[in-house]
Amino acid sequence: MAAESPQDAFEAFATERLPPAADGAVGKEGRLDAAFAAVDGETRLVQDYATVPFHLTGGLDHDEALPGLETVYLQSPTGAVAQGDRHDLSVTVGEGAQAHVTTGNATKVHGMDRNYGRVDVDLTVADDGYLEYLPEPTILHADARYRGETTLSVAETASAIVGEVVVPGRLAREEAFEFERAYTRLQARDPDGLLFEDATDLHPAERDPRRPGVMGDHDVLGTLYVVGDAASDPLHERVADATTARAGATALPNDAGVMVRALGDRAAVSGALDAAWDEARRTLVGAPAPARRKD
């Protein structure tokens, strides 16, 4: 069976023309640029450019343990990726700045019969900068085709915590692994080149993901990448002992940091990633994870 690479598969989807858009249809090419800079010991959102469907909250300064950190919520009134959508997000953290970026709600990837939906995320952190990029889960509805490409570029003394949770359908209505294809990839680089690369490659009709070694009998997959000076043992203990997810931590290649993987139901995976976030934050910036305004 000559399977194609995920990249080739999505190139083929891209040749499928979309039905003509209704007048006034906007938001197919959503764009968001956010830049943070350190100013007088605080972090400020110094650039904020958003096109439909995105909107960025102003800074929320509710993180009492880390007063120098700026928190923003990326909002989308549609909360969704539809066929033909190409969303492009970029977050830049300047020298010595600290930022937390999240979304207000889950990103739903709708069912599609032509083309596909793609979200590109570029994260850049300068020296002594610190970024937490922890969006809510991506939910893959039946017949969805989704490609997500994330790049993380860190300067030598920068650190970052990046999370991803993939939910394989509207589980409450017993829809699971009915999407067509999902491929997400994170590439992390430093000035010397590629640090590590991780891909999620799911094509349920061709390969059953619920096999031993892949998803087992679990539905939800979560990964937290802790990039910076962190050790894997404390993170492993925290997620293996304190949560109901099947979870573990391992040292990333090229001394880049630690990866935490968690499998389970949605609450268990979120719990494991939150615990790992808290642990990693204590190591990297000496502060516990705050209660979030959306919880």
Add this chain to the structure above:
Amino acid sequence: MSDDFPVAALQFADSFLPAGSFTTSYGVEQFVAAEEIEDATDLQTLVETYLDRQIGPCDMVVVAAAHGAASVGDHDELRRIDRRCSAVQLPAEFRESSTRTGGQLCSLVADTEDDPFLSAYGRTVESGDAPGNYAAVLGAVAARTGMTARQAAMVQGYSFVTDLVAAAQRVLRIGHTEVQRIVTESRPAIVTAWEANADRTVDELSPFAPLIDVLSAEHERAERRLFLS
């Protein structure tokens, strides 16, 4: 199979080859400890998952790319492929196994093959400038000893299956006949793993086995273990 099938393919697929692969269980030790594998059927399923999600879309692609680089004597490209192989192998103990066995194969052929390209690459690995992953080294050795990329991938696939079942035999109650049956039934899966990924470039590696990653993380901290990974 063509008439010019090289004997070298047999040599490098043989478990007699002193590359230290007997220290590798590909996580099977932890699968057995966690009672996720209890019999030959479970083991067969795991072997197929590995071939489909790890060996095919990652290791064999690296073997073929390394074969291509070594065929034209491109030392820097081989090093780039080798480094990429490390960057996508996320469980730490899998990287350790891969570079340990790859390093042993590299220093072995530096002594036995009388090939300046392999000797030079051996020095690069020894100096720490390249990681020396098994798949990258094997691809290079294969190219320099007259194998085709396909033959090299078959050697990789076959070695993987025999390493894994040999490890399983030490931690699971399973007979020689059952073990040979798994090897026999894996033969078409090895060919499929190659054919499904033969066109992939080294920039399109996509190993995906998250539960193996978690079990490997558990194995790193297991109190009793026979195997390095």
